[in-house]
Amino acid sequence: MDIRLDGRVALITGATGGIGAAITTEFFKSGATVIINGRTQEKIDALTDKLLTGGDKKDAARIGGIAMDLTALDSETNMIQRVIEKFNKLDILVNNAAQIDGRVIMRCDPDYVSRLMLINYRKPYQLTRNALAYMRKNRYGRIINITSVSGQCGDGGVSAYASSKAALHAFAQSISVEYGRYNITANSIAPGIVDTEALKAMSDEYKQNAKKLIPNNRFAKPSEIADLATFLASERAAYINGQQIAINGGLYR
Ligand SMILES: NC(=O)c1ccc[n+]([C@@H]2O[C@H](COP(=O)([O-])OP(=O)(O)OC[C@H]3O[C@@H](n4cnc5c(N)ncnc54)[C@H](OP(=O)(O)O)[C@@H]3O)[C@@H](O)[C@H]2O)c1
Numbered sequence: 721m722d723i724r725l726d727g728r729v730a731l732i733t734g735a736t737g738g739i740g741a742a743i744t745t746e747f748f749k750s751g752a753t754v755i756i757n758g759r760t761q762e763k764i765d766a767l768t769d770k771l772l773t774g775g776d777k778k779d780a781a782r783i784g785g786i787a788m789d790l791t792a793l794d795s796e797t798n799m800i801q802r803v804i805e806k807f808n809k810l811d812i813l814v815n816n817a818a819q820i821d822g823r824v825i826m827r828c829d830p831d832y833v834s835r836l837m838l839i840n841y842r843k844p845y846q847l848t849r850n851a852l853a854y855m856r857k858n859r860y861g862r863i864i865n866i867t868s869v870s871g872q873c874g875d876g877g878v879s880a881y882a883s884s885k886a887a888l889h890a891f892a893q894s895i896s897v898e899y900g901r902y903n904i905t906a907n908s909i910a911p912g913i914v915d916t917e918a919l920k921a922m923s924d925e926y927k928q929n930a931k932k933l934i935p936n937n938r939f940a941k942p943s944e945i946a947d948l949a950t951f952l953a954s955e956r957a958a959y960i961n962g963q964q965i966a967i968n969g970g971l972y973r
Contacts, residue, residue: 723954726751729807730953731799733790733847734817736763738916739866742942743814743949745771748782750950755784755803757817790817790839796846800854809858812953813851815844815888816866820918822878833880840884845891848906852899861904862953865892866945869912869968885910889964896962905961907952912968915939936969 730747734740736758748754748771756764764785772780784806788795803810819839823832848863855861870878871885888908895906913919913930919939922930931937948967951957 724751728752728811730812731755732814733757738942739945740816742946746946746950753782757786759789761787790843800850810854812862814864825879828880836880841887855904856902859903863906865908867908867910893962908964910964910966912971913939934969934971
């Protein structure tokens with residue numbers, strides 16, 4: 721099956737991280753225009769260079785960058801405005817940036833929970849809301865949330881993070897009901913444990929114990945999440961709507 725995204729404009733938040741960069745790369749290879757969001761301009765430039773390595777110079781026109789912290793005032797409006805000003809439309813939004821950390825419940829004070837929910841839920845909600853207005857005009861839209869197995873099952877030590885991911889998927893389900901008729905779909909991808917920088921920081925003991933729980937006996941590669949995201953972003957996935965697709969090597973609790 722040939723999956724193409726030619727002519728599509730995609731904004732990927734947290735595109736400079738492990739999963740975000742893999743999704744951006746796969747979208748770009750599939751013909752999409754990609755807008756790389758992250759907090760650091762240097763990382764955006766590095767990913768841009770990587771995408772263009774060995775390719776056609778005119779492909780540079782298919783890459784945009786927005787160095788912006790999602791927590792910044794009005795980021796949800798400014799980001800969408802910049803995409804529309806430069807590319808005139810937005811077809812695909814990947815809500816991937818997140819605060820990825822954990823605390824036991826008694827250490828989750830209100831400030832911690834507020835900030836985590838701001839990055840992982842409230843800002844993606846408003847960013848998506850702004851994007852939907854343009855998608856509706858064009859009668860095409862793909863909202864893809866990167867959630868987590870912890871949002872499906874809950875887990876010890878990550879209650880706030882897990883709750884933020886569950887909330888984000890409930891939002892996708894609600895979008896599917898309100899916007900399905902406009903050829904707009906909203907789905908979530910719930911990875912298990914993916915081999916990114918976040919995992920590199922974990923102890924060998926954690927990694928060994930975690931692997932024992934995974935029937936496939938390995939962590940996911942970022943490219944495996946990107947393959948699914950590319951399919952969901954395409955015309956081919958038009959009838960998949962409001963779903964949360966687990967990609968976790970069989971990791972059940
Ligand atoms: N890795 C896993 O095992 C795993 C499992 C399940 C779900 N996930 C989910 O997958 C997504 C990506 O995770 P990852 O492992 O690829 O993480 P990562 O490598 O740490 O990358 C995180 C990305 O998010 C960006 N970011 C963080 N806070 C931001 C903010 N306030 N504003 C704008 N950008 C921000 C970072 O930007 P900078 O580069 O500028 O720092 C970076 O591009 C997250 O939603 C995470 O919850 C990951």
